[in-house]
Amino acid sequence: MTQSKSKAELFTAMGIGPVWELKNSPLAQADSHSDSHIKPTSAQPSLESLRSTVASCRACDLCETRKQTVFSDGVAQSHLMIVGEAPGAEEDETGMPFVGRAGQLLDRMLNAVDRSRKSNVYIANVLKCRPPGNRDPHVGEIEKCSDHLFQQIALNNPKVLLLVGRFSIQTLLNTKKSVGELRGKVHHVTLNGLNIPAIVTYHPAYLLRRPEEKSKAWDDLLLLKKLGIQ
Known part of the structure; x- marks a missing residue:
């Protein structure tokens, strides 16, 4: 779809109107001050064995109050991976990340830039x-x-x-800066020999509470789209 069409669709989905032209935001260079350098992990399992390990994890007290673990949704090995913060009540019930109103908003946002958890997105939480x-x-x-x-x-x-x-961003970029301070740049997460470009944005649950910030989230999605992922 054209950018103007996707913009109109996203603003409609996110409850913003009328559509106005957002400022141009050229692809930024990596911010070396907020890049993360995560130590390599030990020998890695398959995703299914990792899912089983997570399901039986009792490393912290959350295992005492959870109904079930929430491992992932979407298509593994997708070019785009979304990392959120933590499961909520509906996620705890279903075992799936980003369900309920926040998940529905995320799905509409992704659809406006031709992304879908059904075909080309993988989703997890910290x-x-x-x-x-x-x-x-x-x-x-x-x-x-x-x-x-x-x-x-x-x-x-x-x-x-x-x-x-915030918690996804601070964990993977190893920073205490706020979302607002980190937006608008392409960061990088370095992990096990991988150097992965990373875009940051507000959580959909926050956008439901603060709808006036939705236009900033659209700018973030435009920056994501400029990376040209397939």
Whole structure:
């Protein structure tokens, strides 16, 4: 589809109107100050064996309150991999990431740039278990769970990462900067010999609370589209 058509479709899907022209945002160079250099993991399993390992994980207290682990959705080895933060109540019930209203908004956003979890997107979260009451992840929980994520990324070998939400961004870019400070640039995640371009954006749940920020998320998707992933 043309950019103007996809822009109109996205703004309609995201509840923004009328459509206005967004500023040009040329492809930025990698921000070396926020690039992540993740230590290589040990010998890596297959995705299915990693899923089984995650399902039986009892490394932190979240195993006591979860209904089930939430490993992934979408198509493995897709060129685009999305990394969110942590499962919520609906994800805990279904075992799938990004369901409910936030997941529906994410799906509409991706559709506007010709992406779909049914055909060309793989989705995971930093945490594989729901924090009670949908609270923010604790540092110790992220530390315990992050090796699973690093292995998951390495096994999928994506061409680009879309990091969605503060905890995903800070974990994979090894930074304490806010989403607003990191937007508009192409970052890189270095992992097991891979050097993966990464775009950051706001979490769909945040956009549902702050709809005035949806136009910024569209700018982020335009930057993602400029990377030319297939």
